[in-house]
Amino acid sequence: MKALAPGTVIFHRHRGYGVITHVNLLTGWISARFGSETRTLDLNLKQDEVQYADGEPILFRRTPPDRMPHARLMAMVRELHKAGYEKLYLYSWPKPSGLHWRWHLFTGQRNWMQRPWREGWYGSGADYNNNPVMGWGDSPGASTDELIHALAKFDPQGLAAALGRDEDHTAWFRGVCDVLLPGYMYSLDMARANGSGLQAAPPVPVVAVRAGMPSYAGPAIGWPPGWAGLWTRTHAMPMRRINLTGEPELR
Structure with a gap:
């Protein structure tokens, strides 16, 4: 098609x-x-x-399509890890409504809370429903190899920053992909039960990427390396200090 x-x-x-x-x-x-x-x-x-335009019928498939790109991104990251780009990380978290999940690819240091942002390396499932592309020149329905080549062509400098070893994260990510793909994705969301505080080590949320799929019933997924202790404080990106005086600040 x-x-x-x-x-x-x-x-x-x-x-x-x-x-x-x-x-x-x-x-x-x-x-x-x-x-x-x-x-x-x-x-x-x-x-x-x-x-x-050439007369070929457009047949909408009966099988529900992916409602979010996370499983495709997970498969791509797994293949890049095999090629030596182990300092490539996938962060995913839900929107406040809970209807869609955001995603963010980042490279370099494995800092889950202060992640570097590069244009085209992040997106939302809400946008994906209407325009099923990642945003780096890929085509709808592109295969894993095609996604990798499109990303390398779009931002070779950014992808080069992922070269290096991170063996513990690569092993964790490979195990997660083996358990969840192709129908489920993980969400690094620290949900509070009934409005209470953050739990010591809650289960990693798992979400189906296709409509109509049953709830995940497989083995529990552990948190990624470097995540220990992060649930003891509020998960918010640091805000830049606002200068209301107009005078330059000494650093």
Whole structure:
């Protein structure tokens, strides 16, 4: 099946040629603009007989698609670890609503709370539903190898920073992938039970990446190396000090 994303040219039997402006992979609905019309038309991929520009039918698969990219990212990071890029880490955590999970790839020092941010190395499952790409020039549905090559082409300097050894984290990550993939992902979220304080060592949350999948019932997942003790304080990124005087500060 070809890629299906905003910008794809389609053909509709009543409207003719058009361009997709919005895709929802969870429901199978798309929005498209035809000709010089200013408004978009909502179409159902299961019923409206939408085709690609060359006439190939667009068949919405019955199997629920991934609602978040975390499992694909985990598979990519595992392969990069095998290639020697062991200082590559994947942090994932839920939005306050709990409906979607964010993700963040970072390299260099393994500091879970003060992670360096690089453009294109982070995203949200909410954005992924509408535009199923990671953000570094990859295509929807790209394989693990294709994701790696796209990332290396997008930010070779950033990926080079992941070269090095981190054997304990690599072993932990490999074990987690063996247990969870391809249907589940981990979330490094320190949830409070019933509004109480942080627990000493709560179970690592595991979330299904596809709609309709049963709750995870496999073995418990341990926290990554370097996480011990982090649950004893508030998990918030440090804020830069605000200078209201306008005078330069001595450091």
